[in-house]
Amino acid sequence: MTEDIGFIGLGAMGLGMAANLVKRGHAVYGFDPSPERRDLAAAAGITLVGSPREAAERASEVVFSVVRDAAQTKAVLLGEDGVARAVGQRTAVVASTLDPTTMADLEAELADHGVTAVDATMSGGPWGAEAGTLTLMVSGAGQVFQRLRPLLDAMGENIFHVGERVGTAQATKLAVQLTFGINMMGVFEAIRLVDSYQVDEDALMAALSVSVGGSWVVDNWRRVKPWWEHYRAGEDLDILLKDMRAVLREADAEGFPMPVTALSFQLMRHVWPAWAALETAQEGRGGQADESRLA
Template sequence: MKRVGLIGLGDMGIGMAKNLLKNGFELTGFDLREERLRELAQLGGKPSASSREVAETSDVVFIMVLNGQQVKEVVLGENGLCQHLKPGSTIIVTATIHPSEVKELVQPLSEAGINLMDTPVSGGKSGADNGTLTMMVAAKEEIFKDNKTILEAVGDKIFHVSEEIGIGQTVKAALQAYIGTTFAAIFESLVLGVKAGVKAETLFEVFGSSGVSSPLFKNCANLIMERKFKGTGSHIGTMYKDLGISMNMAKENGVAMFTASAAYELFRSGISLFPDEDNWSIVKLLEQIAGTEVSYEPLEA
């Protein structure tokens, strides 16, 4: 069985670590936060002090950090994976970054004899915790097949979207445009209905039974009505970053993004007001403008 490394033990990474260990993989992990390293040790994984240590004890390494600059530092930096992984090893980039950023890794890794899998994921913290992530894999067919068992430890919907590195991130950027605009529509429609006199519970029941019902809607609307805006595993900064990638890709390809650009501006306003909260906090901005609140009505005494 291959030895696995994981760099980035945030909400997503620690959930992936749990499932890799559950499936019997020997796991070494690294994060800048000591508390996350302690959590990994409690799960049965081996904490390390650097990316270099992960490289020296792993055959396959997942990278689940926040942005492209961090990915490049992990791979190409002084203590990076490119210098310290043995030839024939594989790097799986599950972080969401710009397609051009993952493409920058191709040549140096190829020269070092290291395989690369461009594999962003969707499903959020619950998907990471439950091992049910959707994975968009761009990699050579033989590399994909050789590592599929490892992917199956953390995901249950695994799509081999291309052999061309960058296509995985391209699919994810298009998906995030869809998700971001969906969030904006949910926020606005709930505020509209409540302001016009409809109970939030009624809107939830009707919307949730209609053609637009989805786990995304039900989770989002329920958290809004429960007024849970922190610690739900979907930080507003992550979605804002992802929508920025989508908008940059649209500009590069000459694609008009009317609704996605509006969603991006809404998230920009939201992150200014609620920088430490989760995606659903944006509804509070719309509530302030409308003078209403989307919440469960208290039970009568």
Template sequence: MSSVQKENTKPVVGLVGLGAMGKGVALNLLSKGYDVVGFDVNSEALRWLESQGGKTSPSLRQGAGSVDILISFVVNDAQTESALFGQDGALESLQSHALVVTCSTMPPSYVQSLGKRLQARGIGLVDAPVTGGQVGAHAGTLTIMAAGHPVHVACVKPVLETFGKSVYVLGDEPGMGSQMKVINQLLCGVHLAAAGEALALARRAGLPLDTSLEILKSGAASSWMLGDRGPRMVRESFDDITSAVNIFVKDLGLVVDAARQSTFPAPIANAAYLSFLATAAKGWGALDDSAVFKHYSQINAE
């Protein structure tokens, strides 16, 4: 198998998805001297990349032929499928030595299948979902959960390390990284829902929310989600969006589905999923995910 990187040269990196996460990744890649070719349906995002020193292409199919590593930061499996196999998909023009890296949160079963489909076309897949959010993408401190053929992982690891502080290798088969991301999202969603429930109960009891939050953060009850999202719940500042309620509806849906496929009941994850689903059903799906507090507050008011 040929390497994606010639001696003493850096691979050309294609980046699909120039949203909040993708922009931070692009900046880190460019700052480390990588040539970046960006793809996005938003023309403003493409102009932004060009202003930062990156390159763009009129179409994904046309531009993919010039890249060695194609990294996808799209929203989900449907967008991944379109980016690779759609009418303007990259697969038809990717070079035989190219590697695809998927960083989206997707069903492990889909990623497993994708790896086999790409392998049949002579293309390697590295399954590399991330955690750390928009802040981590811009700071280059994401945690990356990688899985794939050891040669493929070794080829892409220097690229991943430009935007990831920690790159963990979980196995040789695509899908194992996504399985780890599902477990990560289980805890994130449960911690966030629990923070909303606790603070809503504090409000119902007549306690001062700001003081209640400080007390909860100071001891064993604290969590990263409580510390990050709790202040937004206290201020009820749900329009300052870093991650929307709908994202956790999607992610916890993946958790529930993966648990069901493993014949694992996951009752706490299911409860958190229903809380985010109820929040979205009330018309708050596009708000910051801390708006799950609104759902619990409304329940307490009834």
């Protein structure tokens, strides 16, 4: 059965997800403030609307929110022209990575407006969003999950109902992100270990991939490495840092230690960017990096 879907956020992840709903025959009413993203969305068959509220009003029931952070999520769902202002009952599917506490607060506020909240966090990157191969972690009432399942299947290959308590999917996604970040730091240190022996980086990745050192980071190193080589504020690396910061806030609020995550966060934020910049500068001069400057 096809239906009319509201979709808020047509960025690197949202556009691919919305386009795959169109491919399944659904009418998608999308909102994004960026003229560039709106042009791309129109080319993908998405009908553009002027506000999150209009996206919700044009939807049969379900509205997806795929924006960057908690502040944007609150604005598009609860703002003056947000989803909660639309007349009638709606189901808001929050696919952004927030944190369990924020998601629970959102659920309560949306319920006051007759909106059912579900979190459906995702992993797989823009390439997975475009291909429809995302991993989706969903929390919400079982009957709501079953009602959403055909739509989720249009966007992902691995769909997990991780719990009925809204916010559980946020915790699961943060667990994915902290594992990713910690593993990334391990790969960086592995490269540093063998660098003085002139081991080719591709050869190292090939060996790691068929050993106990194998991981998604290893298998996709050529996708991950540019985050550091060509850092741009607000893009992939900053998003991961945002999520690891949320992990540490949640751990602090709940009173349990996460020392490995904390160390990886600090390395990711301070030490490795400085090391990468120094390496680049030294390579340009034909010299070797002085690691003591990073102490």
